[in-house]
Amino acid sequence: MTSDQAPVLWPFIATPALPPTGAAMGIDVLAGGTFHADPFGWVLRDDVPVTNPNIICFGKPGRGKSATTKAFILRMMDVGYRTLVLGDPKDEYEPLCRFLGVEPICIGPGLPARINPLAFGPLGDGWEHLDPGQARSRAAIVFSRWLTLVRGLVGSQRVGSAPVPFGPVEEQAVKTALRTLTGYTDAATRLRETTIPDLWHLLSNPTDDLVTACRYATARQLLDETRLLRDALGQLVDGALHGLFDGPTTIDVDWAALIQSLSLSRLMPLGDEAVGIALTCLSSWGRSMRERTTGSDLRVVVRDEVWKQMRLGPDAVKSFDQDLRLSRADGDIQWANAHKPTDLLSVGDSRSQAVTIAKDLLHLTDIRILHGQDHAVATELDTLLGLGPMARDVVTRWAMQGKGRALWCVGDQQYKVQTVLHPLEAQLTDTNNAIAGAA
Numbered sequence: 488m489t490s491d492q493a494p495v496l497w498p499f500i501a502t503p504a505l506p507p508t509g510a511a512m513g514i515d516v517l518a519g520g521t522f523h524a525d526p527f528g529w530v531l532r533d534d535v536p537v538t539n540p541n542i543i544c545f546g547k548p549g550r551g552k553s554a555t556t557k558a559f560i561l562r563m564m565d566v567g568y569r570t571l572v573l574g575d576p577k578d579e580y581e582p583l584c585r586f587l588g589v590e591p592i593c594i595g596p597g598l599p600a601r602i603n604p605l606a607f608g609p610l611g612d613g614w615e616h617l618d619p620g621q622a623r624s625r626a627a628i629v630f631s632r633w634l635t636l637v638r639g640l641v642g643s644q645r646v647g648s649a650p651v652p653f654g655p656v657e658e659q660a661v662k663t664a665l666r667t668l669t670g671y672t673d674a675a676t677r678l679r680e681t682t683i684p685d686l687w688h689l690l691s692n693p694t695d696d697l698v699t700a701c702r703y704a705t706a707r708q709l710l711d712e713t714r715l716l717r718d719a720l721g722q723l724v725d726g727a728l729h730g731l732f733d734g735p736t737t738i739d740v741d742w743a744a745l746i747q748s749l750s751l752s753r754l755m756p757l758g759d760e761a762v763g764i765a766l767t768c769l770s771s772w773g774r775s776m777r778e779r780t781t782g783s784d785l786r787v788v789v790r791d792e793v794w795k796q797m798r799l800g801p802d803a804v805k806s807f808d809q810d811l812r813l814s815r816a817d818g819d820i821q822w823a824n825a826h827k828p829t830d831l832l833s834v835g836d837s838r839s840q841a842v843t844i845a846k847d848l849l850h851l852t853d854i855r856i857l858h859g860q861d862h863a864v865a866t867e868l869d870t871l872l873g874l875g876p877m878a879r880d881v882v883t884r885w886a887m888q889g890k891g892r893a894l895w896c897v898g899d900q901q902y903k904v905q906t907v908l909h910p911l912e913a914q915l916t917d918t919n920n921a922i923a924g925a926a
Contacts, residue, residue, distance in 0.1 A: 505535065505897065510562035512555070513891065513907035522895070522904045524559060525566075526820050526854055527785075529897065536898030537853040541811050541821045545828060546858025551891035552824060553579055554916040555856060555906045559822070560787050561915075564745055568785045568820070572748035573773045574766045576755060576792050580748040583915050587745045592738050594731055594765065595753025601730065601737040602749075604636055604768040605665075605681055608775030615676040626671055628778065630662060636771040637661050637686070637720075639806045643764055643799035644719040651719045653802065660713050663700045664689045672700075684733045687720040723764070727757045732768040740776070742784070759795045766796040767803050770810060777819060790823045804848075811851040823852070827864050828871040855896040859887035872896070 504518055509525025526540035546552035557580070560570040572580050575591065584591045594600050610625050617625065641657070642650040666672045668681040668689060689697065690713055693706050703709040710717075724733055740747055749769055754762050773788065790807075797804045811821055828849075849855070849871065860868065862883050868874050874882070878894055878901055886892040891906035908916065
């Protein structure tokens with residue numbers, strides 16, 4: 488029989504092999520060869536159905552999700568990529584950082600590290616040399632990023648079960664205050680850095696110019712109508728995260744290092760909401776640091792426990808959504824880790840805007856890595872990802888029978904992959920040290 492007839496009797500491999508570029512991750516079980524991961528390389532090829540380099544990695548705890556992440560970032564270093572871990576809630580990346588000669592940056596109460604999420608970043612450099620058009624263009628990017636951050640932070644606070652509203656009135660007040668604080672309103676040639684406490688203080692003690700610019704009749708009217716906004720900002724200034732994200736940045740990041748990691752383990756006792764707020768602040772700061780990247784500065788941006796950020800509300804989800812949308816322009820590979828697909832649906836009610844945006848996030852990650860899951864999530868996998876019964880069984884059966892096994896969904900192509908670790912990598916990527924010590 489001919490080759491087009493033979494598959495009827497014998498299941499030949501239908502999925503075409505991927506090019507041998509990027510990180511050699513392990514074994515393509517069905518093909519028997521080496522499986523290579525090259526997100527940006529895939530985007531540039533017409534024969535690979537990928538339009539963005541973003542990756543989301545799902546897996547039940549203990550199935551090898553963290554090891555796959557670390558193996559990927561280690562091996563992408565061989566092809567010129569560096570890594571930025573925007574929030575490490577469990578200190579999982581500390582051994583890897585120290586092995587590479589980098590000390591992780593620890594953020595927590597009483598520690599010296601402080602990060603200003605309202606920093607200009609590289610866009611503030613050389614402002615005095617910009618013509619008016621260039622200044623307006625940069626200002627639009629900076630103030631848009633800040634508004635996204637403040638909207639997310641304010642929306643993380645609750646009035647009963649409802650988030651604090653942040654509508655056009657609040658947006659106008661915040662935008663006007665930020666422009667005043669930085670000197671943009673006065674057309675300053677060099678803009679001043681501002682902070683969240685500065686914003687809160689100006690809104691609590693409005694000047695006549697601020698009242699007029701916000702179109703209020705009196706200062707008392709402004710204070711009355713922005714009370715919830717100011718109280719929400721006040722919680723961020725005087726609350727559990729006091730001293731962490733409310734002043735000028737004190738850390739000096741070596742962007743030439745192979746890896747940089749921001750540790751949040753000291754915030755874990757404060758609860759998931761505090762960690763989520765910290766992740767939101769780091770997300771905004773990280774975006775500012777990457778807004779003027781060059782083509783040679785290739786980076787994998789790792790985001791762990793993203794569900795904690797997304798549960799803060801619709802605006803926190805929008806902030807993460809914006810990072811994914813900008814990955815092609817920034818030259819970054821955004822890598823997000825979560826336990827299961829329904830983590831994305833736990834950000835609000837089933838018909839809420841947050842859930843709708845969270846579902847759309849799956850379309851902004853063309854590469855999905857599915858480690859082992861219990862049978863209870865099989866229906867969820869079918870509903871959200873449209874895997875089909877054969878792929879679902881790979882995740883709930885084959886992938887559950889060994890660590891590092893996963894179904895890689897590269898666009899609409901699927902690969903059964905066994906991640907293979909060098910003994911040294913296995914030691915650096917082991918996340919069971921705490922359990923082993925307790926045993």
